[in-house]
Amino acid sequence: MDTPSRLPPSLHEALTGRFGTRFTTSGAVCEHHGKDESSHAPMPPDAVVFAQSTEDVAAAVALCHAHKVPVIAFGTGTSLEGHLLAVKGGVSIDLSQMNRVLAIRPQDLDATVEAGVTRKQLNAALHDTGLFFPIDPGADASLGGMAATRASGTNAVRYGTMREAVLATTVVLPDGRIIKTGTRAKKSSAGYDLTRLFVGSEGTLGIITELTVRLHPLPEAIASAVCAFPDIAAAVDTVIQTIQLGIPVARIELLDTLSIRAINRYSKTALREAPTLFFELHGSPAGVAEQTEALRAIAGEHGGMDFEWAHRPEERTRLWQARHDAYYACLALQPGARSITTDVCVPISRLADCIAATRADLEATGLTAPLLGHVGDGNFHMLILVRPDDTAELEKAQAFAQRLAERAIAMDGTCTGEHGIGLGKRKYMAREHGEAALSVMRAIKQVLDPLDLMNPGKVLPD
Amino acid sequence: MDTPSRLPPSLHEALTGRFGTRFTTSGAVCEHHGKDESSHAPMPPDAVVFAQSTEDVAAAVALCHAHKVPVIAFGTGTSLEGHLLAVKGGVSIDLSQMNRVLAIRPQDLDATVEAGVTRKQLNAALHDTGLFFPIDPGADASLGGMAATRASGTNAVRYGTMREAVLATTVVLPDGRIIKTGTRAKKSSAGYDLTRLFVGSEGTLGIITELTVRLHPLPEAIASAVCAFPDIAAAVDTVIQTIQLGIPVARIELLDTLSIRAINRYSKTALREAPTLFFELHGSPAGVAEQTEALRAIAGEHGGMDFEWAHRPEERTRLWQARHDAYYACLALQPGARSITTDVCVPISRLADCIAATRADLEATGLTAPLLGHVGDGNFHMLILVRPDDTAELEKAQAFAQRLAERAIAMDGTCTGEHGIGLGKRKYMAREHGEAALSVMRAIKQVLDPLDLMNPGKVLPD
Numbered sequence A, B: 001m002d003t004p005s006r007l008p009p010s011l012h013e014a015l016t017g018r019f020g021t022r023f024t025t026s027g028a029v030c031e032h033h034g035k036d037e038s039s040h041a042p043m044p045p046d047a048v049v050f051a052q053s054t055e056d057v058a059a060a061v062a063l064c065h066a067h068k069v070p071v072i073a074f075g076t077g078t079s080l081e082g083h084l085l086a087v088k089g090g091v092s093i094d095l096s097q098m099n100r101v102l103a104i105r106p107q108d109l110d111a112t113v114e115a116g117v118t119r120k121q122l123n124a125a126l127h128d129t130g131l132f133f134p135i136d137p138g139a140d141a142s143l144g145g146m147a148a149t150r151a152s153g154t155n156a157v158r159y160g161t162m163r164e165a166v167l168a169t170t171v172v173l174p175d176g177r178i179i180k181t182g183t184r185a186k187k188s189s190a191g192y193d194l195t196r197l198f199v200g201s202e203g204t205l206g207i208i209t210e211l212t213v214r215l216h217p218l219p220e221a222i223a224s225a226v227c228a229f230p231d232i233a234a235a236v237d238t239v240i241q242t243i244q245l246g247i248p249v250a251r252i253e254l255l256d257t258l259s260i261r262a263i264n265r266y267s268k269t270a271l272r273e274a275p276t277l278f279f280e281l282h283g284s285p286a287g288v289a290e291q292t293e294a295l296r297a298i299a300g301e302h303g304g305m306d307f308e309w310a311h312r313p314e315e316r317t318r319l320w321q322a323r324h325d326a327y328y329a330c331l332a333l334q335p336g337a338r339s340i341t342t343d344v345c346v347p348i349s350r351l352a353d354c355i356a357a358t359r360a361d362l363e364a365t366g367l368t369a370p371l372l373g374h375v376g377d378g379n380f381h382m383l384i385l386v387r388p389d390d391t392a393e394l395e396k397a398q399a400f401a402q403r404l405a406e407r408a409i410a411m412d413g414t415c416t417g418e419h420g421i422g423l424g425k426r427k428y429m430a431r432e433h434g435e436a437a438l439s440v441m442r443a444i445k446q447v448l449d450p451l452d453l454m455n456p457g458k459v460l461p462d
Helices: A009-022 A027-032 A054-066 A119-125 A143-148 A194-198 A232-244 A257-267 A285-301 A313-324 A326-331 A348-365 A391-410 A426-433 A435-448 B009-022 B027-033 B054-066 B119-125 B143-148 B194-198 B232-244 B257-267 B285-301 B313-324 B326-331 B348-365 B391-410 B426-433 B435-448
Strands: A047-050 A071-074 A091-094 A101-105 A110-114 A166-172 A178-181 A207-214 A221-228 A251-255 A276-283 A305-310 A338-341 A371-374 A379-386 B047-050 B071-074 B091-094 B101-105 B110-114 B166-172 B178-181 B207-214 B221-228 B249-255 B276-283 B305-310 B338-341 B371-374 B379-386
Touching: A009 A047, A009 A054, A027 A047, A054 A071, A054 A091, A054 A166, A054 A178, A054 A207, A071 A143, A071 A207, A101 A119, A110 A119, A119 A143, A143 A207, A166 A194, A178 A194, A178 B426, A178 B435, A194 B194, A194 B435, A221 A285, A221 A313, A232 A251, A232 A276, A232 A285, A232 A348, A251 A257, A257 A313, A257 A326, A257 A371, A276 A285, A276 A313, A285 A305, A285 B285, A305 A313, A313 A326, A326 A338, A326 A379, A338 A391, A348 A371, A348 A379, A348 A391, A379 A391, A391 A426, A426 A435, A426 B178, A435 B178, A435 B194, A435 B435, B009 B047, B009 B054, B027 B047, B027 B091, B054 B071, B054 B091, B054 B166, B054 B178, B054 B207, B071 B143, B071 B207, B101 B119, B110 B119, B119 B143, B143 B207, B166 B194, B178 B194, B221 B285, B221 B313, B232 B249, B232 B276, B232 B285, B232 B348, B249 B257, B257 B313, B257 B326, B257 B371, B276 B285, B276 B313, B285 B305, B305 B313, B313 B326, B326 B338, B326 B379, B338 B391, B348 B371, B348 B379, B348 B391, B379 B391, B391 B426, B426 B435
Parallel strands: A047 A091, A071 A091, B047 B091, B071 B091
Antiparallel strands: A101 A110, A110 A207, A166 A178, A166 A207, A221 A276, A221 A305, A251 A276, A251 A371, A338 A379, A371 A379, B101 B110, B110 B207, B166 B178, B166 B207, B221 B276, B221 B305, B249 B276, B249 B371, B338 B379, B371 B379
């Protein structure tokens, strides 16, 4: 049953007329669209439109624009920085029904999808083509959402992030006009790079409704491995040397002792409880064999123990399932806890220093926070476990997270490697970019969305 | 000797006061700064400032801004689309004295340079680090100029273009303020991607004065090869299959029969006069051996002949020197001619069609135009040879070039893969991007450079 609408009556009427039952002000639906996987308290929109085409999105955006009502794009709700929260109310445009794979072009190694297609759905559609879409942020997020937050994940060290993956987009502008950015050419020097401007803009400049992404040939051979180290520094040094030697690892993930303990409990594994690297190698059989030997040698030099290789698909799946379950495994360390998840990324030469300083800081706070990350890129997360009702602990955790973000920025890194700015990290924007660069971002926002209707209250500080 | 200045006297005085002999209105110097390697007639600026620091650039830009006088950045003068021409007069800011390599960080595989550092200079500075900077547009261009035009070249199929290579920049804005974009983190989701906005903006939004670029480990083994084919389609099919199988070729270049004939004459080589692919493979010795065999098999399936491998550095150098000399070799086919150089890029599945249609078109025109290109990316050039005083031939060549650009755009490609828009390709912008997307570019230009002082008359059509 619809609750009384907080939208202007004429907008309510127009949206009802255009979308029928695909427009709703139902409290439950709005609740669902006003929260994500962050620790921010939910802020529901006033209404939700279920779009089924770019034209639907354009119509909804144009109507909201005419009524000066905010719009927020919604994919799968798995964002991590409060991106979806309707801080100024307005209409959430749910793109999950825009889930058609529009074209797969094996010859060109690209595919065009609607924004609501998830990465797993795309990979399922690629079955039998010999190709795959490598970017894997953990959650089965929508590709539109992944583009909007410039997502990446475990494979980025080899295959890049959404910045590299997106060739072209269809975007609905704040006034409802539809544009296309980029072409299917692999490279172009034709004017300003609008594709890269919309990728990572978190729905604040427009809504990505379709995108063309690069695909990659499935590797002939894959090998996965786990290796424990006497300490984190040894693991990090192994990573640095691997990258420097140009070994084309597809994944290289660090988990600290506490994360491994959590995984052992949660996934019933029997990994040595020590700082551990998870590797994956892609290539020809001979290439993978060569990389395997090189990695074994590097890890050995740094005291790597129990080097365990998994060549068979089911072994690999078990291994990576454990890695992917790490988030839930860590949460289970402290029943009832939720996690404040940090996401810094630093130049790899600073990674060991950054981790060491952060662990010392953590110890002083008494907080519990397993560490894991995509260390081949210098990107790591800490899951700070907090009891939702313990205000003092929450404040302590937030202060710790802030010191970590500032430490990363001071090391010429970033406050977010892959989660985005959303609501919570706007406070770091000036420090990371400087006021003058921030003023350029503001100018772009101002000229493209002068009424501040596109996901207001996100990315740019007030 | 200085010619009478066309600048406002107070600006002339201020620039003289700030820069002394590094400011000049000398006719010869202005002439030199008003032309590039395109076929556009030169248009000299009114004055030239030789900058030695970001602060110099900022001071010159701020003074010009205060006097509403245009500024144009100048690197090595090797642009190919009239980028440097002072269509509205103004001050050329020569960055060639900003040629310090500021930092090389082998652990992070990155380097920070002033914009005037050339790619060969950077690679010389990398000697002994085991690293190299792969992007090679042919000319020994400045890295600032390469970033501004989003340059690429032979290695892009493996290592990407300047879009992927640039991690961070220092930019002087149109009003003289200095900003930094990006950080040294390999990835970030922190706000709008200003780095990618300035890369490829051709000096129309600001002047890049410093940049941090990614480096790559020198491959352990390199092999080069030349292989002739019975026809262009067979060569292109070889390329498509190579890319689809994920063979990580570092270079894969196509030259048509006429280009090979030109090279044989110019470089005293004895290559079979047939459509030819030049390959380069990078990797471990075993990896390169494996790739070599795979390539030989693919080429064999398509009638490849005379497969000739060069493993020793001097053989490789000879081979690639011939490829690099192709431009001058082609010009020498018709003494006194100059070249109108096209630069389309299409999805690789359309490459054979695009080339076939273009060759049929060429034949109908009676023009002479060798074809060569970075076909692994779907990017190819035709060097249309014209006699500078033959107006009818020039018009015919321009019409042919226009049909080629439009053909590429119709095939979901781009009118420029790597040379940029500059002056001459603005007429294709609306067709390639659509009026609505173009209006977004105009809005960005308008808000960042409201007085239209940064390289006016470039990129965006009037």
